[in-house]
Amino acid sequence: MAKPNGSNIPQEELRWSLDAACREFGITSHTLHKRLVAVNERADLEDKCYSTEQIITAVFGSIQGERLREVREKADNLALKNASLRGELLDRMELAKALEPIFLAVRQIISASSLSKEMRDDLLNTIATFPLSVANVAVKQRKQLRAKDDDDGEEEADEAETEVEAEEVEYQV
Secondary structure (H helix, E strand, O other), rough: OOOOOOOOOOOOOOOOOOHHHHHHHOOOHHHHHHHHHHOOOOOOOOOOOHHHHHHHHHOOOHHHHHHHHHHHHHHHHHHHHHHHHHOOOOOHHHHHHHHHHHHHHHHHHHHOOOHOOOOOEEEHHHHHHHHHHHHHHHHHHHHHHHHHHHOOOOHHHHHHHHHHHHOOOOOOO
């Protein structure tokens, strides 16, 4: 590499192999590779190296990326507040409290009816699925909000959240 008079700064752009960047920045190759993938950075096809900017962004993050994330979060928050003000959002726990007396009354009517035991059990079991149905709607709404930032693995996390949320919203059915 040619250097200007008395300087240790190369005239050409620095290029980093994964190993060289790991040594220089004190990070494992697994961690650096994971961070490079997270910020969508790929090595040059010819020299299989990364630019200094790519390495710095992966190691330390990007202020523009953080500002963009902050702006998106503020926009999402404002959209949720507006939806709430328009009455488009319901608090699941409050909904459960409001519907519990109705479910109890329906349960008593079904239990006292002259329907066969099998028919009564089927109806009561159907009513008992309400908490899971509400949780599934919540997951679908979250997926719609995240559609623009779709990540792999989110679907599995949402399915797990559905089970937890269904347990949180229990009814005496």
